[in-house]
Amino acid sequence: xxxxxxxLNELPVGSFGKVKRLIADGIARRRMLDxxxxxxxxxxxxxxxxxxxxxxxxxxxxxIALRSEEASKILVESIKK
Amino acid sequence: MGLTKESxxxxxxxxxxxVQLESPDDIVTALAGNPNTGKSTVFNSLTGLNQHxxxxxxxTVTNAQGxxxxxxxxFVLVDLxxxxxxxxNSVEEEVARDFICFGNPHATVVVTDATCLERNxxxxxxxxxxxxxxxxxxxxxxxxxxxxxxxxxxxxxxLLGVPVVGTTARSGKGLKELKxxxxxxxxxxxxxxxKKVTYDEALEKAIxxxxxxxxxxxxxxINSKWAALRLIDGDTSLLESINDYLxxxxxxxxxxxxxxxxxxxxxxxxxxxxxxxxxxIVSNIVKAAEKISREVVSIENESYNQFDRKIDSVLTSxxxxxPIMISLLGLVFWxxxxxxxxxxxxxxxxLFWIEGHLTDFFYxxxxxxxxxxxxxxxxxxxLAWVVSVMLPPMAIFFPLFTLLEDLGxxxxxxxxxxxxFKKACAHGKQAxxxxxxxxCNAAGIxxxxxxxxxxxxxxATITNNFVPCNGRFPTLIALASIFIAASAGAFSSIIxxxxxxxxxxxxxxxxxxxxRLLSKTILKGLPSSFTLELPPYRKPQVGRIIxxxxxxxxxxxxxxxxxxxxxxxxxIWLMANVTIGDLSILTICAQFLDPFxxxxxxxxYIMMAFILGLPANEIVLPILIxxxxxxxxxxxxxxxxxxxxLFVDNGWTWLTAVCTMxxxxxxxxxxxxxLTIRKETLSWKWTGISFLVPTITGxxxxxxxxQGVKLLGLV
Numbered sequence: 001x002x003x004x005x006x007x008l009n010e011l012p013v014g015s016f017g018k019v020k021r022l023i024a025d026g027i028a029r030r031r032m033l034d035x036x037x038x039x040x041x042x043x044x045x046x047x048x049x050x051x052x053x054x055x056x057x058x059x060x061x062x063x064i065a066l067r068s069e070e071a072s073k074i075l076v077e078s079i080k081k
Numbered sequence: 082m083g084l085t086k087e088s089x090x091x092x093x094x095x096x097x098x099x100v101q102l103e104s105p106d107d108i109v110t111a112l113a114g115n116p117n118t119g120k121s122t123v124f125n126s127l128t129g130l131n132q133h134x135x136x137x138x139x140x141t142v143t144n145a146q147g148x149x150x151x152x153x154x155x156f157v158l159v160d161l162x163x164x165x166x167x168x169x170n171s172v173e174e175e176v177a178r179d180f181i182c183f184g185n186p187h188a189t190v191v192v193t194d195a196t197c198l199e200r201n202x203x204x205x206x207x208x209x210x211x212x213x214x215x216x217x218x219x220x221x222x223x224x225x226x227x228x229x230x231x232x233x234x235x236x237x238x239x240l241l242g243v244p245v246v247g248t249t250a251r252s253g254k255g256l257k258e259l260k261x262x263x264x265x266x267x268x269x270x271x272x273x274x275x276k277k278v279t280y281d282e283a284l285e286k287a288i289x290x291x292x293x294x295x296x297x298x299x300x301x302x303i304n305s306k307w308a309a310l311r312l313i314d315g316d317t318s319l320l321e322s323i324n325d326y327l328x329x330x331x332x333x334x335x336x337x338x339x340x341x342x343x344x345x346x347x348x349x350x351x352x353x354x355x356x357x358x359x360x361x362i363v364s365n366i367v368k369a370a371e372k373i374s375r376e377v378v379s380i381e382n383e384s385y386n387q388f389d390r391k392i393d394s395v396l397t398s399x400x401x402x403x404p405i406m407i408s409l410l411g412l413v414f415w416x417x418x419x420x421x422x423x424x425x426x427x428x429x430x431x432l433f434w435i436e437g438h439l440t441d442f443f444y445x446x447x448x449x450x451x452x453x454x455x456x457x458x459x460x461x462x463x464l465a466w467v468v469s470v471m472l473p474p475m476a477i478f479f480p481l482f483t484l485l486e487d488l489g490x491x492x493x494x495x496x497x498x499x500x501x502f503k504k505a506c507a508h509g510k511q512a513x514x515x516x517x518x519x520x521c522n523a524a525g526i527x528x529x530x531x532x533x534x535x536x537x538x539x540x541a542t543i544t545n546n547f548v549p550c551n552g553r554f555p556t557l558i559a560l561a562s563i564f565i566a567a568s569a570g571a572f573s574s575i576i577x578x579x580x581x582x583x584x585x586x587x588x589x590x591x592x593x594x595x596x597r598l599l600s601k602t603i604l605k606g607l608p609s610s611f612t613l614e615l616p617p618y619r620k621p622q623v624g625r626i627i628x629x630x631x632x633x634x635x636x637x638x639x640x641x642x643x644x645x646x647x648x649x650x651x652x653i654w655l656m657a658n659v660t661i662g663d664l665s666i667l668t669i670c671a672q673f674l675d676p677f678x679x680x681x682x683x684x685x686y687i688m689m690a691f692i693l694g695l696p697a698n699e700i701v702l703p704i705l706i707x708x709x710x711x712x713x714x715x716x717x718x719x720x721x722x723x724x725x726x727l728f729v730d731n732g733w734t735w736l737t738a739v740c741t742m743x744x745x746x747x748x749x750x751x752x753x754x755x756l757t758i759r760k761e762t763l764s765w766k767w768t769g770i771s772f773l774v775p776t777i778t779g780x781x782x783x784x785x786x787x788q789g790v791k792l793l794g795l796v
Binding site for chain 2: 022024027028029030031033034035036038039041046047048049050051052053054056059060061062063064065066067069070
């Protein structure tokens with residue numbers, strides 16, 4: 001099942017993903033966890049900013065913008081909802 | 082836990098947290114919550130104008146305290162910094178945690194957002210681990226109702242084990258009940274028994290092992306189960322705080338260290354690696370929050386946030402996002418410029434009418450002429466000018482700006498612009514600190530606190546001066562009006578707005594360029610991690626906006642300007658009136674500066690005006706007029722046409738105006754801003770650099786423009 005993992009910033013706008021792994025550590029990882037990005041959390045890619053980066057995601061009812069540097073460290077499984 | 086007054090240590094509260102107690106019987110309540118939950122609205126509604134803001138001791142984190150009386154009891158409300166968590170990933174989290182843990186408030190109110198409860202419960206659950214005396218305030222109930230989100234407050238209360246109050250702080254709904262409950266909890270009439278998060282079995286076991294020796298040592302002063310968990314998690318910042326506030330060095334306690342080692346081993350035996358602990362702990366809390374939220378929140382309309390999304394798809398669209406942003410900014414400036422003229426003139430008339438009477442008064446008491454001149458023509462006239470020039474634009478600009486803030490538009494600005502800040506190796510929230518800088522650079526520099534990476538905060542601090550503040554707008558507007566827009570007739574206020582807008586865009590570009598330059602040289606580093614919440618749009622409270630922006634910002638900034646303008650008026654008057662030989666000191670200085678200033682397309686008087694304008698940028702133009710008229714005191718000209726004639730008579734061309742505008746945009750920060758930088762960075766070195774960077778930039782830009790235009794023979 002691990003072979004279908006993509007990084008969050010590759011998730012197409014308008015589609016959903018399920019968090020499977022964080023490859024950040026230290027404070028950056030803690031921040032992600034504080035956002036509620038634990039295993040199996042559903043995330044929706046909402047929209048890109050005018051320059052294409054950062055991208056806004058819906059995470060547990062909140063809209064959070066992440067730069068591609070951070071989003072690329074969040075591995076998700078693309079799901080249908 | 083039943084803490085008595087002795088053990089809560091009101092003395093400690095006063096000393097270590099600088100809580101403003103009027104008597105030892107005051108009830109201290111902490112106000113915690115995520116950002117964007119309307120926490121400050123709750124704070125303002127409860128305390129009204131009875132507030133005091135300062136800093137947390139030794140930290141550049143704002144500490145706001147307010148007072149209110151409820152049922153004959155006096156309450157001190159301490160507004161903690163808004164945080165998502167208390168795991169001390171930032172100074173704000175550390176401050177909030179330390180106050181709840183060691184400040185031992187009589188009650189802690191956690192403000193949550195009804196439209197986004199799950200995310201907020203995270204913090205609630207972390208706080209109930211530290212203290213039992215918790216009241217949960219579910220705010221923004223009106224927004225939830227509008228979005229058809231129902232919250233079962235009773236069930237929430239029973240699941241959390243603490244009282245829950247639903248409020249709409251903006252309209253005051255539910256606040257009386259909140260005060261009632263807070264009083265009951267603080268006085269012990271209600272003893273909340275929070276249901277704590279249950280961790281994985283192995284972790285719970287480890288906690289049980291470590292807890293007893295901690296409890297023996299600290300007793301009931303802090304929650305020992307929570308402390309045990311934090312120590313197992315390797316939270317060194319809590320160890321330091323325990324050392325600071327309770328004077329226990331737990332890392333030197335061999336028994337506790339032994340137990341911690343043993344607990345660690347047992348965890349490893351149960352296949353829990355220490356490096357996975359933070360994930361495990363947070364996961365447990367997040368899952369608990371998810372579970373509670375699922376039981377108490379029911380959403381009638383699944384597409385409740387479609388409206389917000391639609392607005393976002395316009396305001397942050399690829400095509401329109403940035404043009405809309407610039408137009409909105411332009412609109413705000415146009416309203417400020419067009420709207421300020423009349424009240425400005427009226428104020429000036431009024432203040433100069435008073436001046437006439439002051440003069441009469443001085444004659445009447447037969448005061449010496451020099452005293453009249455110094456006080457009335459020097460000090461009072463400078464003050465009058467500053468007030469009449471500054472007050473109307475600020476009274477228009479700040480409420481408009483606060484309106485955009487209240488609507489939730491500013492985070493979208495940061496979202497739109499973040500890419501460019503990233504390219505400059507800076508922080509996306511720098512866009513927000515720049516927005517504040519339009520009002521006042523000192524305020525913008527205080528706003529830099531929202532950037533948690535020290536390197537990026539310094540970049541934002543040093544470059545904040547590249548956005549022109551309210552004190553510089555009058556100069557920019559006046560020069561744009563008389564030298565660039567004068568021939569545009571009916572469209573002159575639009576042309577003036579466009580010129581000012583162009584100056585601002587230039588300032589933004591320079592900010593990005595200098596930020597990048599700093600990142601590549603003295604502030605080397607990569608952009609730090611960046612997460613930005615885009616909160617739901619909210620209906621703004623217009624009345625509240627006007628009151629708060631006038632009180633918090635306008636009067637504050639004006640008051641400070643008045644404090645510096647009065648002595649500056651005195652010095653300037655002396656410089657213009659004390660003569661050596663035939664020339665005033667001002668003229669001698671100006672003549673000395675003239676050759677250098679000419680290279681930059683300016684003249685000695687303009688340069689001198691900028692130097693004397695160090696206390697406050699708004700007096701630059703008045704000083705200049707005064708020097709040209711060599712009347713020895715500031716004078717207001719009756720019309721812009723007269724001002725133009727005066728400048729032209731003194732050798733001005735359109736190039737002089739452009740260079741003066743450029744130098745106004747790029748020169749040293751004003752005195753207040755410099756002092757604020759010193760206070761925020763605690764370093765004279767960075768204050769010095771903040772002085773030099775814009776100054777050198779200004780000299781270079783003006784030199785290039787002036788010499789370029791002259792070479793091309795355009796003047």
